[in-house]
Amino acid sequence: MVDTVSHAELMDRTYRYQRWVYDITRRYYLLGRDRLVADLAPPPRGRVLDIACGTGRNLARISRKYPGCALFGLDISHQMLLSAGAKLGGRAQLARADACDFDGEALFGAGGFDRVVLSYSLSMIPDWDRALRLAATQLRPGGELHVVDFGDQSRLPRWFRRALHRWLARFHVAPRADLHPRMQALADEQGLTLRFQHLYLDYARYGVLSRSCASIDLAGQP
Helix, strand or coil, X not given: CCCHHHHHHHHHHHHCCHHHCXXXXXCCCCCCHHHHHHHHCCCCCCEEEEECCCCCHHHHHHHHHCCCCEEEEEECCHHHHXXXXXXXXXXXXXXXXXXXXXXXXXXXXXXXXXXXXXXXXXXXXXXXXXXXXHHHHCEEEEEEEEEEEECCCCCCCHHHHHHHHHHHHCCCCCCCCCHHHHHHHXXXXXXXXXXXXXXXXXXXXXXEEECCCCCCCCCXXX
């Protein structure tokens, strides 16, 4: 298991200064985030959790598109949460926590969430399969887990793929080539439904895990 303290320190070092320009620079290559927000469609007054919320960019857009929803965000980086807090003000509850080891009830109360978001975060989490599984357990009946992240760019020129991967490695980012089968395995294990798409010539991938309205979540909430 990855040492949580060490990873938190790494993320703080990485984004201590990057957080000031993060939203401006990432808009050009973190593709599919706005697609996710548009497709999120939480129920009225629903609860939305953004895991590894970073600067709060997605939560800010969700708050504008779906007013009335209760918004929550967690991140392992104190530096990123400083930016998120400044951006969101009182529009979201924020907490410092590890995506691989957190208790949504203890952090935010009122068991479970109607929508959970993992946006370009699994590619930065060493034990990303654990984070994905934990995220799925946070869903209420009828809830959805929305995941967008890098694809393997297999339909794009090889030189582009190599250059992109070198750039991403500078920020400790590694595309998860087996995201689709991992999400399908999780769907099969937990009785969830998976929708999965390859976006922009497989530059990005977008998956949605849905829990049946009739199911009982793993925390025992009806």
